[in-house]
Structures are given as structure tokens and as C-alpha cells.
Amino acid sequence: MxxxxxxxxxxxxxxxxxxxxxxxxxxxxxxxxVSIMGSSGSGKSTLLNILGILDxxxxxxxxxxxxxxxxxxxxxxxxxxxxxxxxxxxxxxxLNYKTAVENVAxxxxxxxxxxxxxxxxxxxxxxxxxxxxxxxxLPSELSGGQQQRVAIAxxxxxxxxxxxxxxxxxxxxxxxxNEVMNLFRMVNKEGITVVIVxxxxxxxxxxxxxxxxxxxxxxHHVVQNQTSx
Amino acid sequence: MFELDNWQEIFATISxxxxxxxxxxxxxxxxIFMLIILLGSxxxxxxxxxxxxxxxxxxxxxxxxxxxxLPYNGIKEGRDIRFHNDDFEYIKEQIEGTEYITNRRNIxxxxxxxxxxxxxxxxxxxxxxxxxxxxxxxxxxxxVNEDDVTHSRKVIVIGKQVRNDLFKDGNALGExxxxxxxxxxxxxxxxxxxxxxxxxxxxxxxxxxxxxxGWSGRTRLDNILLTVGDASxxxxxxxxxxxxxxxxxxxxxxxxxxxxxxxxxxxxxFQKVSSMFQNIRYFIWxxxxxxxxxxxxxxxxxxxxxxxxxxxxIGIRKALGATPFxxxxxxxxxxxxxxxxxxxxxxxxxVSLLEFLSNNLEGVDMFKxxxxxxxxxxxxTLMLIFFGILGGFVPAQRAASIEPVIALREE
Numbered sequence: 001m002x003x004x005x006x007x008x009x010x011x012x013x014x015x016x017x018x019x020x021x022x023x024x025x026x027x028x029x030x031x032x033x034v035s036i037m038g039s040s041g042s043g044k045s046t047l048l049n050i051l052g053i054l055d056x057x058x059x060x061x062x063x064x065x066x067x068x069x070x071x072x073x074x075x076x077x078x079x080x081x082x083x084x085x086x087x088x089x090x091x092x093x094x095l096n097y098k099t100a101v102e103n104v105a106x107x108x109x110x111x112x113x114x115x116x117x118x119x120x121x122x123x124x125x126x127x128x129x130x131x132x133x134x135x136x137x138l139p140s141e142l143s144g145g146q147q148q149r150v151a152i153a154x155x156x157x158x159x160x161x162x163x164x165x166x167x168x169x170x171x172x173x174x175x176x177x178n179e180v181m182n183l184f185r186m187v188n189k190e191g192i193t194v195v196i197v198x199x200x201x202x203x204x205x206x207x208x209x210x211x212x213x214x215x216x217x218x219x220h221h222v223v224q225n226q227t228s229x
Numbered sequence: 230m231f232e233l234d235n236w237q238e239i240f241a242t243i244s245x246x247x248x249x250x251x252x253x254x255x256x257x258x259x260x261i262f263m264l265i266i267l268l269g270s271x272x273x274x275x276x277x278x279x280x281x282x283x284x285x286x287x288x289x290x291x292x293x294x295x296x297x298x299l300p301y302n303g304i305k306e307g308r309d310i311r312f313h314n315d316d317f318e319y320i321k322e323q324i325e326g327t328e329y330i331t332n333r334r335n336i337x338x339x340x341x342x343x344x345x346x347x348x349x350x351x352x353x354x355x356x357x358x359x360x361x362x363x364x365x366x367x368x369x370x371x372x373v374n375e376d377d378v379t380h381s382r383k384v385i386v387i388g389k390q391v392r393n394d395l396f397k398d399g400n401a402l403g404e405x406x407x408x409x410x411x412x413x414x415x416x417x418x419x420x421x422x423x424x425x426x427x428x429x430x431x432x433x434x435x436x437x438x439x440x441x442x443g444w445s446g447r448t449r450l451d452n453i454l455l456t457v458g459d460a461s462x463x464x465x466x467x468x469x470x471x472x473x474x475x476x477x478x479x480x481x482x483x484x485x486x487x488x489x490x491x492x493x494x495x496x497x498x499f500q501k502v503s504s505m506f507q508n509i510r511y512f513i514w515x516x517x518x519x520x521x522x523x524x525x526x527x528x529x530x531x532x533x534x535x536x537x538x539x540x541x542x543i544g545i546r547k548a549l550g551a552t553p554f555x556x557x558x559x560x561x562x563x564x565x566x567x568x569x570x571x572x573x574x575x576x577x578x579x580v581s582l583l584e585f586l587s588n589n590l591e592g593v594d595m596f597k598x599x600x601x602x603x604x605x606x607x608x609x610t611l612m613l614i615f616f617g618i619l620g621g622f623v624p625a626q627r628a629a630s631i632e633p634v635i636a637l638r639e640e
Contacts, residue, residue, distance in 0.1 A: 079550070093544075094545075097241075098241070102241070154549070
């Protein structure tokens with residue numbers, strides 16, 4: 001599903017470029033549940049952003065579902081994000097002036113799905129994350145865990161092939177973290193590839209495979225929970 | 230771009246960001262409102278003054294007797310110069326380039342009565358061509374004619390206001406009115422475009438006035454008035470110069486003496502006023518363009534803040550699959566929608582205020598029909614919207630094309 005070949009990423013902040021990702025080779029199969037760990041500055045968020053086509057890279061190759069993702073036009077990038085990818089952010093990134101159901105329906109707006117149909121579908125996905133009763137609430141009226149569940153519903157609604165989550169439980173307490181992880185596992189069981197960036201061992205322990213990044217290099221893979229893969 | 234769905238998306242953002250909507254709209258509405266008021270007032274003043282000029286023929290020369298201010302040929306200054314009938318005949322016969330020529334002898338506050346109605350009005354003794362110079366419009370009957378002058382008939386032409394005072398709704402033509410003890414037959418009623426004041430005047434033949442009211446010499450005149458057709462300012466000034474020299478010779482005063490007789494050159498005055506209005510118009514346009522520029526800067530500024538404020542939202546939308554085009558069009562359609570509505574409101578308020586002023590300033594001199602050319606008003610509104618949006622397009626385009634990860638970092 002995801003394949004990186006000799007990928008390099010630099011940031012140009014001062015005069016000397018910062019080499020964030022160094023010749024990264026990585027393969028994540030369809031239906032895997034993978035976590036990426038590493039200390040801050042190890043490049044794990046950058047890696048996730050590149051996987052999500054939210055950021056560019058300088059050299060190497062990135063294949064998403066056998067499509068080469070490199071120097072894409074903005075249109076094409078938008079199409080790939082919309083069709084292949086679903087994002088979960090640490091800070092939820094819901095639109096604060098839209099209700100839960102409107103937030104969930106937004107990806108379908110960009111697919112040109114009619115309003116009635118996408119709102120109906122959004123209600124289904126809210127039911128899936130157990131938030132049907134909060135459909136008309138604004139994000140500010142929801143708890144952190146509820147907001148993250150809305151964000152998950154939004155990530156799922158376009159029926160993506162890959163879910164990318166950047167510290168999805170970073171802002172949540174352990175109980176709600178578990179709820180969110182349960183959701184991820186449920187999603188994964190349906191065959192969707194899930195990649196989670198985290199610094200929490202408990203979260204990483206619940207995934208099939210753990211990828212450790214250190215200074216922009218993949219330090220090692222740990223294969224765990226073989227059964228669910 | 231104009232699908233219902235997009236509009237619902239836009240209405241949602243507008244209704245949920247009321248302050249932003251209000252600020253953008255207010256800037257536009259205010260700019261247009263001020264522009265309309267400005268242009269309208271300029272036109273109002275111009276119309277008012279032009280209206281004032283309608284009172285008299287704009288191609289006329291007026292001569293008034295004065296008092297010498299320079300000694301000449303051994304005669305001391307301080308001598309009164311008065312015109313007479315032979316002066317009038319001389320100018321009429323000898324000076325070339327005159328079109329209509331007439332004279333006046335004025336009686337201020339002539340006590341007038343008809344049956345039980347009385348009043349005091351200005352009465353002018355004059356000749357038939359006066360009607361051309363004053364621009365009087367005959368509502369009923371006729372003006373003083375040549376026969377009246379030749380036979381010193383006791384006929385009188387009265388202004389509309391005089392008629393209303395004395396006759397109310399009754400018939401005036403053919404009736405006799407008493408002016409300072411002498412009966413005059415009403416032969417005409419006139420109105421005047423210039424002002425109501427002109428309609429409180431009465432006219433009788435010059436010969437009648439000179440004979441009946443028995444002034445010394447019975448040939449004295451207060452003014453001589455003439456028009457010059459379509460003569461240029463230079464030609465007109467030459468005519469005035471010739472006449473001035475004639476008077477100087479006849480009454481023995483220094484031709485350079487500006488106070489011996491007074492000359493009012495309406496051709497010159499009209500040109501002065503016209504060029505003044507040209508300048509006022511330029512001035513108003515300068516301010517108007519300045520107002521539009523300020524409006525454009527204001528809108529662009531607000532648009533930049535809007536885009537800045539929405540950068541994170543743009544990042545989120547892009548992460549969910551929005552194309553840069555859809556983002557730019559969302560922001561711009563919203564801005565165009567707000568500014569158009571606001572511009573229309575400003576236009577409506579401005580035009581309404583002008584309409585209100587126009588209806589409530591009937592009696593005010595120098596300010597009439599403050600209107601704006603609707604094409605100009607619409608054009609400047611569209612210009613304001615267009616350039617304002619253009620100012621917002623640049624930051625919107627930039628925000629829509631940066632990497633989503635950078636947009637998402639924005640707080």
C-alpha cells in the first residue's frame with residue numbers, strides 16, 4: 001500500500017539545510033496497523049506528513065497504492081488526499097463553526113456528493129463512533145475524546161485506503177485514548193491501513209508493527225501482535 | 230461554482246462569522262455611500278448655480294449709472310452719471326453686434342391694489358425686448374409691445390406672484406389695477422425660471438413710466454441691457470469697451486474710470502463660473518477617486534486578515550481533499566457576495582439621502598437636484614468590488630497553494 005524508496009527530506013531554515021529524513025526505505029502493506037515512534041525531532045511527524053501528501057520531499061520515491069507521489073499538481077494531490085487518505089490530528093482540526101455532522105460530511109463536499117446524501121452518510125459514521133446524539137453540536141461543545149471521534153468519523157467517511165494519525169491520543173486521557181484505539185482497531189479490521197505516530201508505548205503496543213525512527217533513519221522494526229495482521 | 234451546494238457552504242460561513250462579514254460590508258457600504266453623497270452634492274451646487282444663471286440671459290451686458298471716481302478735464306470726481314433715452318437710441322443704432330437691447334427705469338415698492346387686495350411690488354418701466362433678456366415666460370396675455378411704448382399706454386404686465394396676491398383664482402387679464410394712484414390695465418402675466426423673486430415684479434412701458442410718474446427731464450434711464458448673440462468673450466468685451474467710450478465722451482469722464490458707470494458682463498461671469506465648476510468637478514473626482522482607493526485598500530486589508538485568519542481552515546480543507554481552486558473560489562465568492570450586497574446598500578442609502586435632500590431643499594438657493602449619474606455610481610461600485618477582490622485574491626491564492634502542513638501550523 002505504501003512504499004518509500006531512498007526518501008530524503010530537508011528543511012531550509014538557516015544557511016545549512018536540516019536533513020530530517022535520511023534515505024528512508026519503508027513498506028507498509030495493505031491492512032496493516034502500524035505505529036511510528038521516536039523522540040521529538042526524529043522526523044516521525046515529517047514522515048507522516050509526507051505519507052499524507054501534506055508535505056513535499058526532495059529525493060527518493062513514494063508510492064501510494066502503486067501511484068508515484070512526487071511533484072504532484074495541486075489538483076492531483078487534492079484528489080489523492082480525498083480518495084486514498086484520512087487524517088487524524090492531535091489537535092483534532094475540526095472547523096469550529098461547523099457542527100459535528102457538517103464536519104464529518106466535509107470530505108464528501110469535495111467529492112461533489114449532494115448535501116442530503118452526504119449528511120445522511122455523515123450520520124451513519126457518527127453512529128459508528130457512537131456520537132449520533134451530538135450530531136448538531138459545535139466542536140466547542142464537545143469533549144476532547146468526542147472531538148477526536150468526530151475527526152475519526154470525518155477521516156473514514158470518504159472510505160480511504162489509509163488512515164494517518166498524528167499523535168491521535170496526545171491530548172486525551174488514558175480512558176478516552178483506549179476508546180480511540182479501539183476505534184482504530186475496528187477500522188483496521190475492516191481492511192483499512194492505519195499508520196499512527198505516537199510517543200506513548202501503550203498505544204504503540206496495540207499495533208501490529210512498530211517502526212522506530214532515530215535522527216531521520218529507521219532504527220528498527222518490531223513485529224508484534226502477528227495475529228491481527 | 231454557482232451550484233446551490235457551494236452557496237450553502239458560503240452562507241454557512243457568512244452567517245457564522247458575523248463580525249467579519251459586518252466589517253467587510255461596512256467598509257464597502259461606507260465608501261460607496263460617501264462617494265454618492267460627494268458626487269451628488271457637487272452636482273447639487275452646480276445645478277443650483279446654473280439655475281441662478283437661468284434668471285438672466287447668459288450672453289448679456291448690463292450698464293448701470295455710477296459716480297465718477299477720477300477727476301477728468303478739470304472736473305472733480307464724485308459726479309453722478311445717469312443714462313438717457315438718446316443713449317439708448319445711440320447704442321441701438323450705432324453699436325454693432327447687439328442682438329436684443331432694452332432699458333429700465335425702476336420704481337421700488339410701488340403701492341398696488343385691486344379691489345380690497347393691496348401689495349407693494351417692484352415696478353420696472355421698460356421696452357418690449359426686455360422679455361428676451363430676462364427670460365420671462367408669458368403665462369397669460371402678452372408682454373409690453375412697441376405700440377404700448379409709442380402711445381405711452383397705461384398697460385401693465387405682472388408676475389405670477391403678484392397675480393396670485395391680487396386676483397387669487399380670479400381672472401386678471403383686462404382688469405385694471407391701481408399703482409400709486411394711477412389705473413393700469415393688466416395685459417399679461419409671466420413666470421420666471423430663475424427665482425420667485427422675479428415673479429413679484431411688474432412691467433409697464435418705459436414711455437408711460439417716464440411721462441406718468443413725471444421724473445425730471447422725463448428721459449432718464451436706470452439701466453441699459455443688451456445681449457450679444459453668440460459673440461465670444463473678446464467680441465463681447467469689445468462691445469462693452471465701445472459703449473464705455475461712448476459714455477465717457479458724452480458725459481465727459483475718464484474712460485479708465487471704473488466707477489463712472491458699472492458694466493456687468495454676464496458672458497465673462499458665466500465663463501468664470503463655468504471654469505470654476507470645471508475645477509470643482511476635477512476636485513470632486515480627485516476626492517472620489519481617493520475615496521475609492523481608500524475603499525479598495527480597506528477591502529484588500531480585510532481580505533488579507535480574513536485569509537490569514539482562515540489559513541488553518543484552508544490547511545484542514547486541503548487535507549480533506551480541497552483543491553486550491555475550490556478554496557480561492559470559496560473565499561472570493563464569499564467576498565464578492567458580501568461586497569456586492571454592501572455596495573448595493575451603500576448605493577441605496579446614498580441615493581435615498583440625495584433624494585430626500587432634493588425633495589426637502591426646494592427653497593434653498595445654490596443647491597438644487599443633488600443627483601448622481603447612475604452609471605457612474607454603479608461603475609464605481611463595481612470598480613470598488615473588483616479591485617477590492619483583486620487585493621484579496623493574491624493572499625487567497627498564496628494561502629491556497631502553500632503546503633497544507635504549513636497552513637496547519639498556523640494558529
